[in-house]
Amino acid sequence: MSNHNSLPPRSPLSSTPPSNGGSQAKLGLVPTNNVTTSDGVTVRARIDPTLTVADVVRQLCVNLKIKGSPSDFALRDEFHELVTNDNLRKKIKAKLDLKLVNAPNKEGREIAERLQARDQKTMRLTLYTLQRYIRENEFASEFINYDGVAQLVDIIFTSQGNTLAYALTAMQNLMELDYGWASLDEAFIFRVVQVLSSPQSLINVCRPATAILKKLVEADPSDAPGLQVGSSKGAPAVIPGSVYHYGFTIVFEQMRKEKSLLETIVNRLGSADTAMAQYSMMLINSLLSHANDVRWEEFIAEMERFNMRKAVVRLMSQHMVEDLTSSILDFQANMLKVTYRKKSTPVNVEDQPSHVADLNYIWNHSKLIQEVDENGQQLKWRKLGFDTEDIELEFNDVGILGLECLKRFVERDPDFSKMVLEQLSRPAERRCPIAKASNEVVELLSEHWAIFAPGYSTTTTFQPFFLDFYKVHALATNFFLRMWSESGAASGDFVRVVALVRSQVKVALHSENVRAWHEVEHDFLKCEYRAVRDRQMKELEKEDDLLSKIPVRNLRAKIFKESYEFVRQQRTQCLLQGAWFVIALPGNAPQPRDSRRPSKPWRFVRLDNSLKYLHYIDSAVKFPVRGGLEDLPDRIEIAAISKIATGTCVPPPNVLRDHNDLPPTSPLAPSPLSFSLLSIHEEQGSLADLIAADQSRWADWTDGLNLLRKDGGHVASDETAGFVQVLTEIGLKIKLLDLSGEMVEIPSGLTAGSPPPNTDFFFSELI
Template sequence: MDNTNISELVERLGSDDEALRKMAVFKLQGSIADPSFADIFIVEGGLQKLCYLTLHASGNTLAYSLTSFARLLEVDKGWEFVDEELVERIVELIVTHPLVNILRGAMSILVSIVSHPCADGRGSQHGLFGFRALKPAIAIYPQFLEMLVTRLSSADHALCANALQLINSLMRDSITHDSDLEWPRFVHKLQDLGVIRAVYTLMQGSALQDHAHPLIEFQFLTKILLRKWRDVALDIEKPEHRRALKGIHVASNTVKGEGDVSDDTKGSRRHSPEKWRRLGFSTESPVSDFHEMGFLGMMDLSDYVRSHQDEFQKMLLEQSAKLEEERCPIARASLAVTSILYEHFEVDKSDIEDSKSYLVLESRSNLDKLFKPLLLHWTRLHVAGLHAFFRLWKATGAQVEDFGKIVELVRILIESVVGGAPRTKDVQDVEEELADFEYNRLRELQMELLELTYEDVWGQHLQQVRDELNHESLQFVKEQRIRCLLQGAWFPNEQSHKSEGGPSSKNPPTSYKYVQLSHNRRYLHFGDFDSIGPGLPELDVLPEKIDLSIVSSVVSNVSASPDDSSMSTVKTAPHHSTSTKIVIHGYTPSAASEPSNYAKNPSHARSASKATQKESVLLTLRPQTHSIASEWLDGLLMLLNQQPITSETNKLINLISNYGLKIRLLNIRFDDAAFTGEAPKVPSREGLDDDYYYDILGGS
């Protein structure tokens, strides 16, 4: 637009014709954001006329004027016309005017005024910048903040975003420039008006993209507030700090007795030597406990005591009946939960880092990962976390020396429940999940995290430990499976289960086969019997035996693990068979072979037979249970130095290996173990020499 057009536009802004003024200011709002255009507009005298319309126009003319003036301030021009009259007019519009298009422009102007740097030349002379510029007008219209918070629930997304942007500006300026007494009052006033609830609803809403920028800033400001409160050291010389600390003691409803004498009672000998330790502080100087969390820790503890006073008093009475080392330190627990939440939400993370995260996530349309609505319900999460602490303390029978362990369990619980909660999950559901989370499941999570932690730090060494433990477990289970073979077992004969050319019979077996491994583990002895006798047959009465050196393979329809297909020596039959079967194959010496030569050199005889004779069935076993099938199949395979294949055996190996790893990681002491009932007694070594062992598996 050239100079003539700008001059014409400025002339029409002062026209007596409402239609001409409306059209002129409508065109102006589309061009005024250009700094070069704005300079010419001001030189032509347009700024005075625009300010007049802002103060006196109505309807759409007013809406266009407000938008134009807001955009002029955004390019840092027109500040000389920002005065008390203008600010009061804008505040009045926000409080009294119902039209959305007027409210948007009005709020944008206030955002620029509140956010404008105080040290800017002319601005510093008038002092009409920052939150203080609005205070005279707010005194005239005290409902301003309430109306502002109400706009956060507007159906118009742009108005809603503008309102939140203005609230953010007021909060940031108050935190930055107000005294240590003023900004907390302002923040508490906003909270009392329902700003937390309104913003929480927006964060969980479906129009997240429309409100993204002001919501992110509000989340930043919430962290700044938490950080400021944390950085305020507790000082009993300050009246508000002294009142807060005294309020906690008064709420405890200290019962006189057991040497407890209130220090408020005049003429008393002295106050209780456990006045503060009774409430869960480390010493009788509670200030030292707030060193890490500052006044933020005091606020959280005070909020809990105030909102759950009956529970607090009941808890203290219950703890007083216990031994000193068994009492749950309530105050320290509260401060620990505050610290856990502070770390979980990364409160110390800078705005710049979060802004970079937003730029990355916005491009991926993945804002859900950045927004943390639960951060806004800090107090409720603190109470829920504290209740979880009490529950875990009771469930584990913890003592004072176990305090750190319970803190770690609560940390894992909050990371799992709060950290795993999606953006739209309601805070009440999170509270319920924290209350219902099972201790055993929490311990499993702790072990998984512990393994991952050690994996990161000791990756190579940890893998070496795993390999060693897996080898030890394999040897252990191998010995157990072979001992099953040494013990011997009864098997129904195959002829009893299958008729010629027909399906399997359901009739009871008519004869049995007893099989047992020899003590030297070289021969498999067996014999047929009409029935199962009262005792186990001796090896010397079993008429037949198989030299294991001639066994070539073991075939079975017992289910194997998913990764067993790579084992070429194991053949797994289809599962259409109606009964479990283990078939032992091998090479028998030819008729021409001399028995004496075979006895002297069975390996030579076996190699010779392979060249002249095919594989044949040496023995067929029909285990009646899956457990026996697993023991004998894997026992035979492991006896032949092959890998086990059944899921039951592999689960046992993994179980032993994993427990060994966990014990090494935790470095568990005997007195750390959790037993139901009395702890088992340690076996005595009295009367024992070096030749002894413990039958761990009970002869299975």
């Protein structure tokens, strides 16, 4: 660097003080940057982009006669982002204002020391600076080494108001790193729980507190980087010093100490602050997706007690729903897991007092008296419509989901005992088996909502009726009883009535994202038997009765799971291969004043093999990108993405129209093939705004990115959902051809024989 009176032609770094004269105009002809020192001195510098940042800083220190070692200084841009060797060229070309500031390691030491001093006059400013820089590795390492984390934790314990908000936000940002916060103990977690459970806590306090709990839930040993799924049958070992030693159990143990916490979180879903509602929704999704066997049933029961489902259904109809769409779809996917888990969890009267309590509730409200039949056997559960007295066997196919549905059905009907007595007053062959009908309705609803396996959901729309599963079950069960009576059914007609109810379920619950609840009630309560029968007969002409048999339904569930997994892997492979996109403008961004084509309108994006980062490069033209990541200098962390918003971006001027491989669209209207990667930090907004070349690439990437997320990813495109369904149907038909070609008779169900009286037997080998 030369002084401002002499600019040598070969100087890699030249500067001059700002001026209103002709010299400044001449300098404007070449790329220059304003550089401001900590003393407030500003110079205009022409920086050689081939230099390293260390060389630039060294020459600035020499030319500006700044005392101290150049290693104690660094450059930041006007947005406080650290200038590195990777982004120096970009910032020079953009002519961004730069600042000569303390190096990150020096700043980290000084802030740790200032926190220890506890100067209340400068505390907020120090914390504000900390929350901005703590994500940087050099800063964080030095801050951690100088006991900064312990000081920050102490401030969180002792502060209130905005000071607490800044401290919690700094901790939230620190937790984006995979190190430095492994020392957080149960006392700290409980402090965050207390802050979050207090109705008096400010919104700007609750947001980071919610994010911290979410991060702790996801810091489970099974989520540690590098751990291969399915690589170990047992629980993964905790690596000493790793931050991945928390998880659901540790967090929920502290949550249980504050009984009002879950209720408060649910109530905050109705907050007028959209970000607060979204943070609460994301925490709930993380808890649901990470809940383990130890406290699972207790946690789900608490959620049900505070009407979590109803709160989400209300969100679906509110004005801010667009910002919460991704989180709501995640919640639906998680509730599908919960429902499947309940359905596959057997009723256990020996070890589960809650199951016994539910059964006693059902029996007591029937107001029946236990008797003995003509064979001297107990006559109790058969009076309610079960086939046997083995209550665990009766709920074998529907698990505790069936038990809970029957209990809720009894709760909703104050005349349940009269209903039971009415059936018992009829001849035995004319009685409707109420309990058996209830279980069959559970199976029909599970089939309708594809509750086949945990973690496999292809819905792309809201399902408010699914979230009201118990209410729909009660309506459908009453419909079953009415069809039984109106059709004059006898004991041999059970399958026929089941077919009627299946037909009505399809009609009543279709297009549930746009239908009103009163329409569903009308379809179940007012539809006459003759109309249902006529429609069902027409459906039988088009459908194969074989598909409704239980073994075939189970086969469909198995193939559905395989198809879903296949499509998920295909989407991930697309991300690993990479693709070109147009860099879009956010929908709310001001339109450019001119229509000039952007200098670099294209971006190539590729997922790395660790599935943790999206690497990319911006370019003026598309070019062949080599395998690997060498050509992709920039990256976005997957964990920093809160959601994938779709249809939110507009194309830049004069880009799409020049390429036949991209769809035409208005420059002012959002492209249907656009998507945005929104940051977990609201102030950062979108991390990337892109437009795909076609519908298939858009579906590959939006669904692929959604399914990578830890807190319950979901399918967002009809194309992906359609692929899963088509593969399932094709696979099912191929399997059935094997059977039908051999003329194998498929039974409607299989009944297990009685167990051997002793163990004195062996299995013979087939020859």
